Amino acid sequence: MSAALPASHRPLASPARRRFLAGLGGMALAAGLGLRIPAVDANLDPARLRQSMQRLYGQSGVAVLEEWFTLLDRLADADLQSQLKGVNDFFNRRVRWVDDDKNWGPVDHWATPLETLGQxxxxxxxxxxxxxVTLKQLGVPGNQLRMIYVKARIGRSSITQAHMVLGWYExxxxxxxxxxxxxxxxxxxxxxxxxxxVFSFNSQGLWAGGSSQSRADPLARLSRWRGVIDRMRDQGFI
Known part of the structure; x- marks a missing residue:
């Protein structure tokens, strides 16, 4: 594997992407101040999810949601490695990468799984x-999963871009x-x-890593994560 992301896969240097560091920096500051990060505990309601998908994205969205339900059924009793690979492959193949500026306009929007699948x-x-969310629904312990904000080096250059990945920790x-x-x-x-x-977080907390620090308003930045949770609750995930 190449030691750096190929230039053809480079994320766009959009305003939303540049705001991403400030967002997670604010979350780190919030954790340091003892502010509670809302939890994501999967307890989904399939009927409500289907209704939400139909309302927001029509029958084509419902068809994709049914594929997601099939994935959950297929991996329910699988070993951990199969669950990780199956979920990773499903979203990497099903979802097309596009920057927030082109998808949601000039905002750094964090989508729910239903919104990502529907679009x-x-x-x-x-x-x-x-x-x-999918791996938690499959029973993978939440304390073994973290969303990790990183600086990703582009190609063979020293240029870096903001990026997020998911990590599984034994x-x-x-x-x-x-x-x-x-x-x-x-x-x-x-x-x-x-x-x-730079930072990693899950529904239990947030960990700072690297040397980057942010002075962003934590309450303003945490609203994106709270917004995801609120919409997930409305859509039937929680």
């Missing part, structure tokens, strides 16, 4: 959130396996020398 497109945090101090929408294989973090972790 069939999303950016890195949308992939990571969808994989996280133990809290272990090096994670990385589930990435830009690289199809699931790879140990020590082999992803193109990624420099």
């Amino acid at each position: 069939g497109k999303g950016d890195c945090e949308d992939y990571s959130i969808a994989k996280y 133990t809290p101090s272990a090096q994670p396996l990385v589930l990435d929408n830009l690289v199809p294989s699931i790879t140990p973090a020590e082999q992803r020398t193109d990624l420099d972790p």
Whole structure:
């Protein structure tokens, strides 16, 4: 595997992407201040999810949702490695990468899994959130999963872009396996020398890594995560 993301896979240097660091920086500050990060505990209601998908994206969206339900059924009793690979492959193949500026306008929008599936497109945090929620629904312990904000080196250059991946941790101090929408294989973090972790978080907390710090307003930045949870609750995930 190449030590850096190929230039053809480079994320766009959009305003939304540049705001991403400030968002997670605010979340780190919030954790330091003792503010509670809302939890995502999967307890989905299939009927409400179908109704929400029909209302928002029509029958084509419902068809994709049924594929997701089939994935959950197929992987329900599978071993962990099969669950990780199956979920990673499903979203990497089903969802087309597009930057928030082109998908949602000039905002850094964090989509729910239903929104990502219904649109069939999303950016890195949308992939990571969808994989996280799906694996939790399959019974993977939430404390073994973290969404990781990284600086990703582009090609052979020293240029980096903001990016998010999902990590699976055997133990809290272990090096994670990385589930990435830009690289199809699931790879140990020590082999992803193109990624420099900055923050990681899940529904239990947030961990700071690297040297980057943000002075962003934590309450303003946490609203994106709360917004995802609120919409998931409305749509039938929680």
